[in-house]
Amino acid sequence: MDTLARLGFDSVRGTLINGFSVLALYGVWRAIYRVCLVPWLSPLRNIPGPEKTSFFWGNMQQIFKADPGELHGQWVKQYGHTLAYTGIxxxxxxxxxxxxxxxxxLNHSTQWQKPEEVRNSLxxxxxxxxxxxEGEVHKRQRRIMNPSFAISHLRELTSIFHEKSQQLRNIWQKKLTEEGGAITTDVVSWLGQATLDIIGLAGxxxxxxxxxxxxxxxxxxxxFKTVTRQGQRFSMFQIAQAFFPLLKLIPTKQSRSIANATAVMDRLGRQLINKKKQAILAEAAARGKSEAGVGKNLVTTRDLLSRLMVANMANDLPESQKLSDDDVLAQIPTFLLAGHETTATATTWCLYALSRGQEIQRKLREELLRLDTDxxxxxxINSLPYLDAVIKETMRLHSAVPSTVRVATQDDVIPLSKPFTDKxxxxxxxxxxKKGDRMFxxxxxxxxxxxxxxxxxxxFKPERWLNLTDKVNDIPGVVPGILSFIAGPRSCIGYRFALVESKCLIFALVRAFEFELAVDPSQIIKKSTIVTRPIIVTEMEKGPQLPLKITPYRGA
Ligand code: HEM
Incomplete structure (x- = not known):
């Protein structure tokens, strides 16, 4: 009996050892394949570009240390408009x-998608x-949401943009009175609060x-603050986690706080959805309809969630146009993040540029004051040419999102308008x-x-927007001349929202105040995590900030 049991144990142990050996060999093969063969097999190896500076990180550490786009700009000067460098x-x-x-x-979004590691982090x-x-699920969600960002709908949201811009203006006015006519304050945090309120109400x-x-x-x-703060602290360990998901099994303070915060967001998101459902049912009842009678035209309020809930509840919509509770829930943090820090950052850079360009600030104020309404x-607001030029120039020069990345899901041939010379x-x-190649x-x-x-x-020259040449069509963005909102089926769904929102904020603030930098411009650098924000070199530990001196505008 003992011998039999021992034989059985030996065979199980043998099978386990064999299994682990096969797994280990597979792991070693994958590592060799990834590190040695993939780069060697990729046609990108023949494209000119900088040498890697680290075996593991490639050129990534250098890129992280520099200002956003700085190294890439230097490489373009050195190697031409088409180049390749080394990632992890x-x-x-x-x-x-x-x-x-x-x-x-950008227009072939099925062949060119977000890489797995980026999607996992998102x-x-x-x-x-x-x-x-990605793919069909993305197309369906996008089709359902597109109408909520139409111009007609934005028209209705403009009053929310004004309401919150004026609330910020009033808070600063009160502080100015209390503090004797001038304040120095960090506009990054104030604008973040204003845009969070705006996306909360509008969304x-x-x-x-x-x-x-x-x-x-x-x-x-x-x-939400916890999630965004953690999402913005990119460490090399986090980047390594994105590439090697097994590292995520190591619990960290950061992973625990993200898990707690997402649990709260999930619970509160479901409460919001249930509240909306009740409101839609009450509206249907008021119109003499039962739950079964909820139709696609029944929108109770102007916010985005109401429209998504109709796609969730309407009985006269085909399945292909419907969203489940979980689909709707996932959009809440998505829109909070995508629609809040980005616009706050763009408006921050606008105040920065106006503080450095006093003449531009004066000229803009003059145009804004010509309208005799708040x-x-x-x-x-869209018909003010100089305001439009100032906002677009800000988005061009200080793009809130500095770059993105795509991966080829199949072998492909990318057409060029100008040839390049290979190595x-x-x-x-x-x-x-080749399939798997990345494009920055x-x-x-x-x-x-x-x-x-x-x-x-x-x-920073807003005037360039008043006299555009055909050259701007060389940048294939949804907004011609800038790639800030990219292009194609994955372009920013909220780009018109962002433009009008920033204009309303600048409209209220520049009419009421004069802005000056409170520190020497050489102290301000750009740091990029998800978005590019200003940091004071001597106060890196404080995170993003832009201290401005604000005084009331008292007229000419
Ligand atoms: C200045 C402000 C903004 C900038 C610079 C900006 C930029 C971008 C960029 C570059 C992308 C593409 C990301 C990628 O595919 O890698 C994007 C996507 C997106 N943006 Fe914005 N955005 C801004 C404001 C907004 C606002 C206000 C909203 C919503 C209210 C919004 C919602 C979205 C959404 C949902 C996507 C994903 C679209 C898709 O994949 O189909 N964004 N944005």
Missing amino acids: LGRRRLMTLDPKALSYV AELLGKGVLFE FDYEFNALNAEGQNNELNLA NPSMDE KGHLRHEIVV IPIICANQNVDVWGEDALE
Whole structure:
């Protein structure tokens, strides 16, 4: 009996050892394949570019240390408009400023998707919303949401943008009175509070009340802040985790706080959805309809969530146009993040540029004061040419999102408008890529391309927007001339929302105040995590900030 048992034990142990050996061998093979064969097999190895500076990190550490887009800009000068550098573990990354190539990649979103490691990080922070999804699921979600961002709908939201912009203006006015006529304050945090309130109301009919004199945070505000703060602390360990998901099994303080905060967001998100459902049913009942009678035209309020809930509840919509509770839930943190820090950052950079360009600030104020209302309609605010130029120039020069990345889901050939010379000296009229090759989308470098904007491309000159040349069509963005919102089926769904919102904020603030930098400009650098924000070099530990001196505008 003992012998039999022993034989059985030996055979189980043998099977286990064999199994582990096979797994270990497979792991070693994958590592060799990834580190040695993939880069060697990729056609990108023949594209000119910088040498890697680290076996593991490639050129990534250098990129992280520099200002956003700074190194890529230098490489373009050195190697030309199409180049390749090295990412983590030897994987080559393609980068090009060629308009035809950029347009091809951005418009072929089935062949060119977000890489797995980026999607995993997004899912962890935000759930599986429209920023995360790919393929048919993305197309369906996007089709359902597009109408909520139409111009007609934005017109209705403009009053929310004004209401919150004026609330911020009033808070600063009160502080000015209390503090003797001038304040020095960090506008990054104030604008973050204003845009959080705006997306809360416009997106979900939810009052965050982030802009309040007492500085109190409600529960959702706190949870959301935790997630965004953690998402913005990119460490090399986090990057390594994105590539090697097994590392995520090591619990860290950060992973625990993200898990707690996402649990709170999930619970409160479900409460918001249930409240909306009740409101829609009450509205249907008021119109003499039962639950079965809820139809696609029944929108109770102007916020985005109401529209998503109709796609969730309407009985006259085909299944292909419906969203489940979980689909709707995932959009809440997605829109909070995508629609809040981005616009706050863009408006911060606008105040920075106006503080450095006093003459531009004066000229802008003059135009804004010509309107004799505090609450212009969306069409009135969009018809102010200098305001439009200032906002677009800000988004060009200080793009809130500096870059993004795509991966080829199949072998592909990217067309070019101008050829490049490969490492072997051959002129190439297209770029050949293999499945798995990455493409870096250089938003900030494209926006600052001297071939499009001229030798003064790095200067803040709103006037350039008043006299555009055809050259701007060389940047294939949804907003011609800038790639800040990218292009194609994955372009920013909220770009018109962001433009009008920033205009309303600047409209209220520049009419009421004069702005000056409170520190020397050489002290301010750009740091990029998800978005690019200002940091004071001597106060890095404080995180993003832009201290401005604010005084009331007292007229000429
Ligand atoms: C200045 C402000 C903004 C900038 C610079 C910006 C930029 C971008 C960029 C570059 C992307 C593409 C990301 C990628 O695919 O890698 C994007 C996507 C997106 N943005 Fe924005 N955004 C801004 C404001 C907003 C606002 C206000 C909203 C919503 C209210 C919003 C919602 C979204 C969503 C949902 C996506 C994902 C779209 C998709 O994948 O189909 N964004 N944005």
